[in-house]
Amino acid sequence: MKIVQLSKNDRSGGAARAAYRLHQGLQLVGQHSVMVVESRTSDDPSVVTFEKPMDGLELVRRGLRQVRIAQDANRYRRSRPKGYEEFSDDRSAYASAVLDQIPACDVINLHWIPGFVDYRTFFKRMTRSTPIVWTLHDLNPLTGGCHYSLGCDRYLAHCGTCPQLGSDKPKDLSHEIWERKRRVFSRAPPSTLHFVAPSRWLGGEMRRSPILGRFGVDVIPYGLDVEEFAPRHRGSVRDLLGIPRDARVLLFVAEEVGNERKGFTCLVKALAQCAGKIPNLMLLSVGRNRPAVPIDIPWRHLGSVDNDRFLSMVYSAADLFAICSLQDNLPNTVLEAIACGIPVVGHAVGGIPDMIRNGVNGLTVPVADVEALGAAIADVLRDTARCAEMGANARRIAVEEYSLELQGRRYSELYATLVEPGGPYRDGHLQQE
Structure with missing residues (x-):
């Protein structure tokens, strides 16, 4: 089975390292796993770097998209309190360009993708042709921009008046992002997208989500190389x-x-x-x-x-x-x-x-x-x-x-349920429900 791991990076940050370890675990159990990333840190030849289109028209379009996204974020540059982590938009300046560089595969496994994958263009096109598994690494796919809510539960309703933006407006950027995500996923049949939560807590949060709660989710913990990480003298x-x-x-x-x-x-x-x-x-x-x-x-x-x-x-x-x-x-x-x-x-x-x-x-x-x-x-x-x-x-x-092999086998079993005869993508196409 050929699987594409789609991630912003392969080694930079906890989510990227977790994604790369899954990539390694799948290879250990005999799967053909390729990683496609916006930026690469490792020298692994099975990790492919996304090539930004450089033709004149696309450069202009990408620049305009970047300006629009930045303008929306800059409205909160002064009001945003210190101490919070990144706040991520659902849009990407690359629009559909990422889609054109995903190699032919049996399954796409998404990871941490803010700023790299554009929700609207990606899910509109890909859910009809290829099974998608999305490994959640934090709350961001469920929220209006934050990655950890830190006591705020507005993402369980509609976001807005966001404390991480320092906003007192119900229809602020967090609400806009939340609504765009809701519209994107409301159009996707439940069989087109399956989620993996590494922890029981995150799996529970997804099941409560108005955005993603109707999709299936399995809890599969992260794995790591237990020979590399082993007791030393x-x-x-x-x-x-x-x-x-x-x-x-x-x-x-x-x-x-x-x-x-x-x-x-x-x-x-x-x-x-x-x-x-x-x-x-x-x-x-x-x-x-x-x-x-x-x-x-x-x-x-x-x-x-x-x-x-x-x-x-x-x-x-x-x-x-x-x-x-x-x-x-x-x-x-x-x-x-x-x-x-x-x-x-x-x-x-x-x-x-x-x-x-x-x-x-x-x-x-x-x-x-x-x-x-x-x-x-x-x-x-x-x-x-x-x-x-x-x-x-x-x-x-x-x-x-928590070995890589065990994680690789668990994911392989999940992938097989999506592409096997009788699964939602048998014969390489989504079967209508």
């Missing part, structure tokens, strides 16, 4: 990183450490409460932009780490991993930590409880409960035998439940 790794062998190391990893949604501030407050209870406590962090916050314990910040083998060494240097997200899907960092045999303490939000089994491979606490987070960190780090047992359980769970 802790003492040797600590020597390499200049970390004392007798330290009790707590690790925090995020693409952007200062991203408010990732909850580093909660971790700092928790550490202030528990630091005196844990001898030789040290904080180790990975990600862009070390925050300028006071921490009264030794703190080593490594910056961004792009090499998976070196990243597995960083995980292996830790005794415990902290995931403090205020809202999240199925964070890659948790999978990476447990694959390296590191127990996890974190907030019980989104898909995090799918991976952390309380008392087995870590502990979860209520979101933003700083006292509970600090107590959980202290409980695990002060009990070395319990910490080691949780770490062994973490590795076992990762190998049994």
Whole structure:
């Protein structure tokens, strides 16, 4: 079976890495997977970069589309509060150009596509010819632009008066985007599009969505290479990183450490409460932009780490991993930590409880409960035998439940239901319902 993975990037950002890992997993189980991206980070020959049409007329049209999209966003340049992540339009300046470069295939698997795939032109044309599976990596396909709602539930109605735009108008840009998405998907027969949610939380949110709730959804967790992410010799790794062998190391990893949604501030407050209870406590962090916050314990910040083998060494240097997200899907960092045999303490939000089994491979606490987070960190780090047992359980769970091969087989089974005799796309064409 030939599958095209359509993603904005192949390695830059958590969603892109998750998409690329699926691509690898499918290849491992014998599928012909090709990845088409707007921009490529890897040198993988099976990843194809979209070529922007450069003829004069198309350049003019693309420029005009870019201006229109930018003008709509710029209306909120001054009102938009700081601290929020990207806000994405459903439109793309490429319009239908992406469609013309998708190779012939049995299934198209969409991933994180804002700014790359234009909803209206793509779904109007492609749902009639090729089965489409869409792996959700956040809430954006369900909303009027945000990727995480952070307590706002307007996307369950019609968006508008958007707090992430700083808007007090019911029919603002978020409402316009939400309505365009609703119109696009209201015209698509349910059999033309199938969704995959990596976490039970995101699957539940999709089922509640007025935009996408009538389409089918399966929960298939992310996978990762459990040989690449595997326990390394802790003492040797600590020597390499200049970390004392007798330290009790707590690790925090995020693409952007200062991203408010990732909850580093909660971790700092928790550490202030528990630091005196844990001898030789040290904080180790990975990600862009070390925050300028006071921490009264030794703190080593490594910056961004792009090499998976070196990243597995960083995980292996830790005794415990902290995931403090205020809202999240199925964070890659948790999978990476447990694959390296590191127990996890974190907030019980989104898909995090799918991976952390309380008392087995870590502990979860209520979101933003700083006292509970600090107590959980202290409980695990002060009990070395319990910490080691949780770490062994973490590795076992990762190998049994989150390997690339298992993810590849699960997706292959889903794809087969769409193209097999009796499926909605038998004989290569959508069968009328």
